[in-house]
Amino acid sequence: MNVVIRVSDETKAKMIDYYKDKRRDKEIPYVVFQAVEEDTVITMYTSGKVMFQGTSADVDADMWRSIDGQSANQEIAQKEKDAKSGKYHNCSSVGSDEVGTGDYFGPIVVTATYVPQEEVPYLEQLGIRDSKKLTDEKILSITKEIAKKIKYRSIILNNTEYNEKYGKDNNMNKIKAILHNKVLYQLMEEEKPKIDYIIVDEFAKENRYYDYIKDSTHIQRGITFMPKAEDQNLAVACASIISRYIFLKEMDKLSDTLHIPLPKGAGPIVDQVGEEIVEKYGSEKLKEVAKLNFLNTGRILKTLII
Numbered sequence: 673m674n675v676v677i678r679v680s681d682e683t684k685a686k687m688i689d690y691y692k693d694k695r696r697d698k699e700i701p702y703v704v705f706q707a708v709e710e711d712t713v714i715t716m717y718t719s720g721k722v723m724f725q726g727t728s729a730d731v732d733a734d735m736w737r738s739i740d741g742q743s744a745n746q747e748i749a750q751k752e753k754d755a756k757s758g759k760y761h762n763c764s765s766v767g768s769d770e771v772g773t774g775d776y777f778g779p780i781v782v783t784a785t786y787v788p789q790e791e792v793p794y795l796e797q798l799g800i801r802d803s804k805k806l807t808d809e810k811i812l813s814i815t816k817e818i819a820k821k822i823k824y825r826s827i828i829l830n831n832t833e834y835n836e837k838y839g840k841d842n843n844m845n846k847i848k849a850i851l852h853n854k855v856l857y858q859l860m861e862e863e864k865p866k867i868d869y870i871i872v873d874e875f876a877k878e879n880r881y882y883d884y885i886k887d888s889t890h891i892q893r894g895i896t897f898m899p900k901a902e903d904q905n906l907a908v909a910c911a912s913i914i915s916r917y918i919f920l921k922e923m924d925k926l927s928d929t930l931h932i933p934l935p936k937g938a939g940p941i942v943d944q945v946g947e948e949i950v951e952k953y954g955s956e957k958l959k960e961v962a963k964l965n966f967l968n969t970g971r972i973l974k975t976l977i978i
């Protein structure tokens with residue numbers, strides 16, 4: 673009987689240790705080890721697959737499968753514990769997040785907010801979460817409530833500025849770093865909040881982030897960079913919501929001036945609307961309403977030439 677399972681790196685390490693005295697000597701290409709225990713031959717491949725051969729292959733495979741399941745569950749539980757422990761949740765913090773970097777039309781908005789610990793229960797009760805998980809309607813209704821209680825600073829980089837200053841540079845992470853630094857520094861400098869953490873949703877590694885902003889006049893230090901920060905920290909979640917609110921309002925304004933409703937994202941509908949804008953106002957108009965370095969521009973202009 674042959675049974676093949678795939679295991680996590682953690683389980684792999686455990687298996688290597690467990691079978692170390694039962695290994696066969698021979699080297700086989702793409703095989704980490706081959707071992708024999710009782711009447712089962714165990715072969716671990718570099719791909720992460722493990723094959724069990726022999727009459728009780730299923731018994732051995734099941735044992736490792738359950739160990740692997742346990743360790744995977746433990747890992748998930750630990751992560752949940754960390755998130756729930758509230759280390760970054762139930763605290764006073766400044767956090768920042770941005771919106772619009774994946775949207776062809778409209779500005780980039782970056783916001784930093786200050787959430788004092790005593791406002792955590794209020795924000796929890798409002799149902800603050802990552803803005804991507806909330807509908808536009810919900811964003812519009814709760815932002816006013818947040819803004820009443822929470823100090824924040826936002827920056828809007830409109831399309832003309834974006835295309836002039838950054839279009840050639842074409843490095844979205846550098847743009848983000850510069851804008852995050854600006855709002856964080858401003859909020860920290862002007863409000864002098866008492867905080868436990870400054871948290872940024874990680875889009876670049878720390879060294880890279882500081883390299884991007886090395887020419888900025890003021891640099892905000894002491895930041896904790898964290899993947900999926902909006903799920904763990906309310907200041908980042910609020911920053912994400914306020915940014916989206918401002919972005920939606922700016923998109924409304926642009927749509928009104930063009931008399932064409934602008935879609936979000938960068939998909940096929942965006943290309944269609946882009947063509948409509950060029951037809952109506954000429955290709956120069958795109959500079960004012962879109963991020964020209966996106967691939968959409970080429971598609972929009974090519975379609976029209978043909």
Ligand code: MG
Pocket residue numbers: 769770873
């Ligand atoms: Mg983010």
